[in-house]
Amino acid sequence: MLGLEKKDATLLLVVIALALAAPILLNPFPTESAMAQFNAGYPDLMQKFAIYGIFAIGFNILFGLTGYLSFGHAAFLGVGSYSAVWMFKLLSMNVIPALVLAVLVSSLFALVIGYISLRRSGIYFSILTLAFAQMSFNLAYSVLTPITNGETGLQLSLDDPRILGISQTADGGIPLTSLFGLAMRDSVAVKLGGWSFEFSVGYYVCAILMLVCFYLAMRIFRSPFGLMLRAVKTNQTRLNYTGLNSRPYTLAAFVISGMYAGLAGGLLAAMDPLAGAERMQWTASGEVVLMTILGGAGTLFGPVLGAGFIKYFENIFSKINDSVLQNWFGFLPDGVENVVLWVVEHFVGPGWHLTLGLLFMLVVIFLPGGLMEGGQRIAGLLRGKRKSGGDGGGDDPEYHPGQTPHVAE
Amino acid sequence: MGILEVKGVNKRFGGLQALGDVNLSVTENSVHAIIGPNGAGKSTLLNCLVGKLIPDTGSVMFNGQSVLGRKPHEINQMGISRVFQTPEIFGDLTVLENVLIPCFARRDGAFSMHAFETVGQERDMLDEAMQMLEDMNMADKRDMHAASMSRGDKRRLEMAMCLVQQPRLLLLDEPTAGMSRADTNNTIELLKQIKGKRDITMAIIEHDMHVVFSLADRITVLAQGSPLVEDTPENIKGHPKVREAYLGESA
Structure with a gap:
């Protein structure tokens, strides 16, 4: 199917099914139940899953395949957002031209930054990309204020020209971002028993683009080009002495991943038309590294999983506050309750980073292949019960025996 | 005219003359061995052939084209493949x-x-x-x-x-370094098979005399960065200068 081998086609179908049914799958608890706060099936969060999924899939093409660890990919995310917002201001509120411009501008940025940074490898490459990203951040934050609107961030206003659209709606508001008239914010809520499912236009636009990106990444992974990228990671000396020039390969991977990041940034702006410099900060660059490693660098689905995990923690764990905790542990005797509350409150709410950090440490120490490796081990155990003697990996193309260094030497 | 022509190559690292006026001609479809004691400049010479080092003076022509100043991947695309001392694989x-x-x-x-x-x-x-x-x-x-x-x-x-x-030319950098006698013999057999099956020119840098005398058609002996003699294996075996270079003056 679609030029994919059977195993990949199955994975693609599973991912398509998951993405399309996400509004239902992520809302397993009835609206009125106490567990409803763990539901992730609301448009705002699901959009983030899909958008950061795109970001991480693209990052993985660079990091997972070539081993070049970029610490500046948030710059492309930010550039994508600014480009998209400018398109909304100048041309129209349709998301298509905005996304096209976001991808184009970020690819140009990636070409320049990649061309310079890829003169070095390993830690020096990482530092160069970090330096570029911080420069971009500072440019956006102060120097280029006329373009980026500095620390306030770039926003839409009522007197924007919008040549192909309208400056303001009939009732004097700012028009909404849309896809040929279908507003991103539109949604249909379906009530079913105690459950309520919300199907939003914005989410499905993000999800479909994420699926396209996933499919393209799959093709790259399985192509001769992808093979060369993996060869870059394992032995550049041999690659050069085999008549291959590693520089254009790494640059191509860098630009492709920059375009993915630009698309993600453009989508962020399409869902919520504003762009701020903080989107380019180094913490945002670090986040995509965490997502990729947490999910499993070099695997196809890992980065999407990692992105989902981190965004889920960020949005759900951070919302658990003291009164919620008191509800949960109210049945305990007072003294015990206070102790338990004191311990747990550090791991939720604003302390969600602590939980994430612990999770990340556990994964890196015990599952160097990320959550995907965990999944494979469980699958291997289950399979091992049925036909004993199998060695876990078997014929799985994703199975990498031994530990491979994450960073290109 | 050989497929590989090295003329008047000099290479200096600071005060050390690593290669001094090296001339070498490798005939097509032959096995040419380059031998010499440690520090004779064998590896430096090889690195000059594959683009890792650029000689200070002299010329290296492969198949009528200069390889100097070209990157390793370009030289490989010209038809020179290299086997490393420790296998470089993916x-x-x-x-x-x-x-x-x-x-x-x-x-x-x-x-x-x-x-x-x-x-x-x-x-x-x-x-x-x-x-x-x-x-x-x-x-x-x-x-x-x-x-x-x-x-x-x-x-x-x-x-x-x-x-x-x-490749038109296969360069082998000490293909049996650190191998047991049995593995060495296997490698010799393998190279003989390769030679028997196809037309290929090989240049071997080697330490092990056994390997050299089993395979080479011609041998160049390097000592202190300069070629001492170039001859057939039979003539090299008894050559007094070679004995001197390998065993010291007193021998």
């Missing part, structure tokens, strides 16, 4: 993938964006790679993780990767 990839990469390099050149075909659809390339693995008696290891193989197999794989490119 450890994280499978054996078959290791051999596929040089196949693609020969067909598509130094860079190509075949990002939308799957490797599995490239029947010609797969057939070619499999044929090479069969020639090297490695077909059963095709799906093995290359890093998990024995050292002897890694050496075989590296040679397969070089040979599948059908």
Whole structure:
């Protein structure tokens, strides 16, 4: 199917099914139940899953395949957002031209930054990309204020020209971002028993683009080009002495991943038309590294999983506050309750980073292949019960025996 | 006129004259060995041939074209493949993938964006790679993780990767360094087989006299960065200057 081998086609179908049914799958608890706060099936969060999924899939093409660890990919995310917002201001509120411009501008940025940074490898490459990203951040934050609107961030206003659209709606508001008239914010809520499912236009636009990106990444992974990228990671000396020039390969991977990041940034702006410099900060660059490693660098689905995990923690764990905790542990005797509350409150709410950090440490120490490796081990155990003697990996193309260094030497 | 012509090559590292006026001519379809004691400049000379080092003066012509100033991948595309002292292979990839990469390099050149075909659809390339693995008696290891193989197999794989490119000149940098006598003999056999099956020119840098005398058609002896003698193995064996270089003046 679609030029994919059977195993990949199955994975693609599973991912398509998951993405399309996400509004239902992520809302397993009835609206009125106490567990409803763990539901992730609301448009705002699901959009983030899909958008950061795109970001991480693209990052993985660079990091997972070539081993070049970029610490500046948030710059492309930010550039994508600014480009998209400018398109909304100048041309129209349709998301298509905005996304096209976001991808184009970020690819140009990636070409320049990649061309310079890829003169070095390993830690020096990482530092160069970090330096570029911080420069971009500072440019956006102060120097280029006329373009980026500095620390306030770039926003839409009522007197924007919008040549192909309208400056303001009939009732004097700012028009909404849309896809040929279908507003991103539109949604249909379906009530079913105690459950309520919300199907939003914005989410499905993000999800479909994420699926396209996933499919393209799959093709790259399985192509001769992808093979060369993996060869870059394992032995550049041999690659050069085999008549291959590693520089254009790494640059191509860098630009492709920059375009993915630009698309993600453009989508962020399409869902919520504003762009701020903080989107380019180094913490945002670090986040995509965490997502990729947490999910499993070099695997196809890992980065999407990692992105989902981190965004889920960020949005759900951070919302658990003291009164919620008191509800949960109210049945305990007072003294015990206070102790338990004191311990747990550090791991939720604003302390969600602590939980994430612990999770990340556990994964890196015990599952160097990320959550995907965990999944494979469980699958291997289950399979091992049925036909004993199998060695876990078997014929799985994703199975990498031994530990491979994450960073290109 | 040989396929590889080295003329008047000098290379200096600070105060050390690593190569002094080296002249060398490798005839097509012959096996030319370059021997010499430690520090004689064998590796420096080899690195000048593959683009890793650029000589201070002199010329290196391959097949009528200068290789000086070209990058390693460009020199490889001209038809020179290199086997390293410790096998350089793609450890994280499978054996078959290791051999596929040089196949693609020969067909598509130094860079190509075949990002939308799957490797599995490239029947010609797969057939070619499999044929090479069969020639090297490695077909059963095709799906093995290359890093998990024995050292002897890694050496075989590296040679397969070089040979599948059908190079005009194969450079071997101490192909038996650190090997047991049995492994050394296997390598000699392998190289003899390769030589018997196809037209290929080989230049071998070697320490081990046994290997050199079993394979070489011609031998150049380097000492202190300069060629001492160049002759057939029979004549080299008894040459007084060679004995002197290897065993010291008193011998």
